[in-house]
Amino acid sequence: xxxxxxxxxxxATEGAIVQINCTxxxxxxxxxxxxxxxxxxxxxxxxxxxxxxxxxxxxFSSFLSRSKGYSYLLLKELQMKDSASYLCAVGKAAGNxxxxxxxxxxxxxx
Amino acid sequence: xxxxxQTPRYLIKTRGQQVTLSCxxxxxxxxxxxxxxxxxxxxQFLFExxxxxxxxxxxxxxxxSGRQFSNSRSEMNVSxxxxxxxxxxxxxxxxDSRGEQYFGPGTRLTVT
Numbered sequence: 047x048x049x050x051x052x053x054x055x056x057x058a059t060e061g062a063i064v065q066i067n068c069t070x071x072x073x074x075x076x077x078x079x080x081x082x083x084x085x086x087x088x089x090x091x092x093x094x095x096x097x098x099x100x101x102x103x104x105x106f107s108s109f110l111s112r113s114k115g116y117s118y119l120l121l122k123e124l125q126m127k128d129s130a131s132y133l134c135a136v137g138k139a140a141g142n143x144x145x146x147x148x149x150x151x152x153x154x155x156x
Numbered sequence: 157x158x159x160x161x162q163t164p165r166y167l168i169k170t171r172g173q174q175v176t177l178s179c180x181x182x183x184x185x186x187x188x189x190x191x192x193x194x195x196x197x198x199x200q201f202l203f204e205x206x207x208x209x210x211x212x213x214x215x216x217x218x219x220x221s222g223r224q225f226s227n228s229r230s231e232m233n234v235s236x237x238x239x240x241x242x243x244x245x246x247x248x249x250x251x252d253s254r255g256e257q258y259f260g261p262g263t264r265l266t267v268t
Binding site: 079087088089090091094133135138140141142143144145146147148149 | 189212250258262
């Protein structure tokens, strides 16, 4: 089975940096994904890590350590529009079966 | 390119009834996955279809079923509805198995 843990909620100030951690235990692994979901909207894809290391995409970066079962999403230069839930998901060995964590709600304050 | 579309957007049903939800993937995408999202359980995988075949299945009872047509459009069916089936049902499409999935707006199902 798969068990994915991430903090429930985080608060940060506009312009600051926030790091959202995700730990997982899984049988079969085909990558670690991060999605953003604004209230009342569908999730949107942010990043994908299949090898260890850091992937940078603009203000967002994601890190993976497969040996530790650990990932984080780093949000830099926070903007008010970044207030949303951030979902960590682990992909199964084959196909597109994603197992999601409970999500981290990030609140950006002025 | 048009995004993933789902119909209907909202649905109210009574316990014991059945429901069919529809999903049209992004043009060219052959994989369609279905998820259930509730406040208590979060986002949970139901099943994935690829080229008209069920490729993966989650841990949901047999009342939940799906299918995919030759044009990649997919439907999911829930029979003998229960109150606990009230949820947002999301469909996601993908071109390959890399997992970068594009979600539709969802169908909000309320069972009374």
